[in-house]
Amino acid sequence: MKIAAFVSSSSHHGNTATAVQKFLDGAKDAGAEVEICYLHDYDMKPCRGCRACEKTGKCVIQGDDVPKLHEVIRSADAYVLATPTYYGDISSAFKVFVDRCYPFVDIWKDEETQQMRFGSRNKVRRPGVLIAVSGSHGDMVFDSHMKVGYFCLNDLNSYPWREFCIPFTTWTPVKDMPETVAALYQGGQDLVRHLESGEGEDLAKTGAYFARYRELKY
Numbered sequence: 382m383k384i385a386a387f388v389s390s391s392s393h394h395g396n397t398a399t400a401v402q403k404f405l406d407g408a409k410d411a412g413a414e415v416e417i418c419y420l421h422d423y424d425m426k427p428c429r430g431c432r433a434c435e436k437t438g439k440c441v442i443q444g445d446d447v448p449k450l451h452e453v454i455r456s457a458d459a460y461v462l463a464t465p466t467y468y469g470d471i472s473s474a475f476k477v478f479v480d481r482c483y484p485f486v487d488i489w490k491d492e493e494t495q496q497m498r499f500g501s502r503n504k505v506r507r508p509g510v511l512i513a514v515s516g517s518h519g520d521m522v523f524d525s526h527m528k529v530g531y532f533c534l535n536d537l538n539s540y541p542w543r544e545f546c547i548p549f550t551t552w553t554p555v556k557d558m559p560e561t562v563a564a565l566y567q568g569g570q571d572l573v574r575h576l577e578s579g580e581g582e583d584l585a586k587t588g589a590y591f592a593r594y595r596e597l598k599y
C-alpha cells in the first residue's frame with residue numbers, strides 16, 4: 382500500500398512539510414509505503430489551456446517533470462495534497478500542479494440534465510487528504526484551498542477522506558502544536574486502517590463536499 386503526498390511549499394522543513402511528514406509518519410508506522418513529492422523540486426510548466434487533453438488524456442507540454450508526478454499518482458493508493466496559504470489562497474505551485482492534473486479528467490454530458498460532468502480517467506476510487514496551513518489567517522481562509530483541492534481530487538477519482546486545516550502558524554509553528562501533531566499522526570494511522578478495511582467512501586461526506594464546492598452556487 383502506497384500513500385503519495387504532494388507538498389507545495391518550497392521548504393522541506395516548514396509548516397506544510399512538517400504537517401505532511403507527521404501524517405506520513407503515522408501511515409509509515411502503520412505499515413504503509415510513503416512517497417513525498419516536494420513540488421518545488423520538480424520542473425512544472427504552467428498549463429497552456431489548450432484543452433487537447435480533454436480528448437486525448439495526454440498533455441501537449443514536453444520536457445518537464447510533470448510526467449514523473451503523474452507516475453506517482455498512478456502508483457498510489459491514496460493521495461495527500463498540501464498547500465500553505467499565500468495571499469489568502471493556495472500557493473502558486475499548488476495551482477500549477479492542480480492545473481496539470483487536467484489530463485486525468487474525463488468530461489461527459491449528462492443526457493438527462495444536459496449538464497457537463499467531470500469524472501476521472503483513473504479507474505480506481507481512492508481516498509484523498511487535504512492539508513492546508515496559514516500564517517495569520519483564521520479558518521475561513523481555507524475555503525478556497527478546500528475547493529481547489531476537491532476539484533483536483535475529483536480529477537484523480539479520489540474522495541475527500543479527511544482535511545487538516547491549520548491556522549495561525551506565524552505565532553506557533555506546527556512542530557510546537559502537540560495536539561495538531563498528534564491528530565496528524567493519528568490521521569496517517571487511520572488512513573492505513575481505512576485502506577486495509579476496504580470500507581471505502583463515506584458517500585454522505587463526499588455528497589456534502591460536492592454540494593458545497595462543485596455546484597458553484599456562490
Ligand SMILES: Cc1cc2nc3c(=O)[nH]c(=O)nc-3n(C[C@H](O)[C@H](O)[C@H](O)COP(=O)(O)O)c2cc1C
Pocket residue numbers: 390391392394395396397398465466467468469470514515516517518519550551
Ligand atoms: C508569499 C506569501 C504570502 C502569504 N500570505 C499569507 C496570507 O495571506 N495569509 C496567511 O495566513 N498567511 C500567509 N502567509 C504565511 C504562510 O501561509 C505561513 O507562513 C505558512 O506557515 C507557510 O508554510 P511553509 O512553512 O510550509 O512554507 C504567506 C507567506 C508567503 C511566503
